[in-house]
Amino acid sequence: MSLRHALIGLLRERPASGYDLMQIFEKSLHQVWPATKSQVYAELAKLAEAGLIAVTAEGPRGRREYAPTEAGLAELRHWLVEVTPEEHQRSETLLRVFLLGAVDRAQAKEFMLAVRERTLADLARLDALTASIDWDGHGDTDLARYGVIVMEWGRRMMEMTREWSEWGAARIPD
Amino acid sequence: MSLRHALIGLLRERPASGYDLMQIFEKSLHQVWPATKSQVYAELAKLAEAGLIAVTAEGPRGRREYAPTEAGLAELRHWLVEVTPEEHQRSETLLRVFLLGAVDRAQAKEFMLAVRERTLADLARLDALTASIDWDGHGDTDLARYGVIVMEWGRRMMEMTREWSEWGAARIPD
DNA sequence: GAGAACATGTAAAGCGTTACATGATTAA
DNA sequence: TTAATCATGTAACGCTTTACATGTTCTC
Numbered sequence: 576m577s578l579r580h581a582l583i584g585l586l587r588e589r590p591a592s593g594y595d596l597m598q599i600f601e602k603s604l605h606q607v608w609p610a611t612k613s614q615v616y617a618e619l620a621k622l623a624e625a626g627l628i629a630v631t632a633e634g635p636r637g638r639r640e641y642a643p644t645e646a647g648l649a650e651l652r653h654w655l656v657e658v659t660p661e662e663h664q665r666s667e668t669l670l671r672v673f674l675l676g677a678v679d680r681a682q683a684k685e686f687m688l689a690v691r692e693r694t695l696a697d698l699a700r701l702d703a704l705t706a707s708i709d710w711d712g713h714g715d716t717d718l719a720r721y722g723v724i725v726m727e728w729g730r731r732m733m734e735m736t737r738e739w740s741e742w743g744a745a746r747i748p749d
Numbered sequence: 750m751s752l753r754h755a756l757i758g759l760l761r762e763r764p765a766s767g768y769d770l771m772q773i774f775e776k777s778l779h780q781v782w783p784a785t786k787s788q789v790y791a792e793l794a795k796l797a798e799a800g801l802i803a804v805t806a807e808g809p810r811g812r813r814e815y816a817p818t819e820a821g822l823a824e825l826r827h828w829l830v831e832v833t834p835e836e837h838q839r840s841e842t843l844l845r846v847f848l849l850g851a852v853d854r855a856q857a858k859e860f861m862l863a864v865r866e867r868t869l870a871d872l873a874r875l876d877a878l879t880a881s882i883d884w885d886g887h888g889d890t891d892l893a894r895y896g897v898i899v900m901e902w903g904r905r906m907m908e909m910t911r912e913w914s915e916w917g918a919a920r921i922p923d
Numbered sequence: 924g925a926g927a928a929c930a931t932g933t934a935a936a937g938c939g940t941t942a943c944a945t946g947a948t949t950a951a
Numbered sequence: 952t953t954a955a956t957c958a959t960g961t962a963a964c965g966c967t968t969t970a971c972a973t974g975t976t977c978t979c
Binding site: 674 | 761841842848891894896901902
């Protein structure tokens with residue numbers, strides 16, 4: 576259950592409404608932990624009921640801003656430092672590669688090269704994003720500091736995938 | 750819905766029972782597409798009902814071996830070549846890095862170094878696995894050909910993650 | 924005879940996606 | 952005044968995990 580920790584963590588930076596949090600999920604967090612409105616609003620309600628966050632302000636149109644409570648921050652820190660993350664690498668692309676024996680070699684090679692093309696496009700989009708993000712606008716926030724580290728992972732991942740797809744394509748005989 | 754395609758693809762290599770398929774999921778496919786008994790048996794039933802696989806043999810203890818039908822193979826090929834895979838990178842580790850501002854820098858650095866340690870351990874396990882797999886036992890099967898490409902992705906991914914975790918740790922000031 | 928491995932499932936609960944539903948406020 | 956944006960949710964469905972449940976066959 577990581578969504579709740581993501582929410583507490585974001586609220587720690589600054590109080591926000593469900594609507595605000597959705598913007599963040601769509602923009603910066605989408606590649607790392609996608610979430611939908613339904614999920615966010617439901618989880619906020621649960622977190623408030625559990626006393627891990629609390630309403631700090633109300634605005635127009637029923638807007639409610641939340642901030643983490645002390646209990647919420649304690650739970651976040653506990654999860655960050657003491658709970659070992661478990662990665663379930665579920666990759667549709669790798670699954671397909673695994674099953675590529677079902678099509679002929681020309682098509683398999685085409686698949687690997689299509690992976691390469693998509694990765695190059697992703698890489699271009701990431702570079703554009705990196706250039707466009709106004710980290711200074713955030714000042715010296717923690718999100719800026721650690722956000723850069725996360726984005727660097729994405730960049731390295733894509734570089735690696737591009738090289739791998741070329742290697743893989745070359746490995747399939749004509 | 751990739752599980753059904755995974756199952757058809759595995760059955761294409763050789764007919765198998767749900768029990769056999771679970772062995773495969775636990776051994777070779779776990780890192781790419783984890784699945785549980787409940788899921789596998791349920792999906793086999795659905796696939797059989799949809800006419801994409803069929804029982805080819807029955808054995809002791811109610812054992813039923815399945816093989817894909819022509820319709821199943823067509824569906825698999827269609828999915829492999831014509832449906833663009835969509836990746837939802839959901840990484841608990843990266844989410845934590847993103848939120849690392851909630852703990853002090855020493856702990857954040859410790860976290861990055863713990864990622865490094867875990868990655869090194871994973872890498873050692875992968876190398877051991879690579880050495881232990883008897884690809885020749887499978888002969889020149891497609892799983893051997895493409896399985897190697899998938900494993901190489903894993904290896905490169907781990908190498909990348911190790912380097913990145915060192916880079917990230919160094920980037921956090923004392 | 925006992926224990927391991929083989930073999931198949933059901934049930935419940937939680938997580939995630941998509942579609943539906945409603946209304947208020949602001950800016951052009 | 953009208954369109955965009957702000958703002959919150961509910962409902963239904965499917966996928967995934969965990970726990971429960973049962974019985975057979977083989978090997979030592």
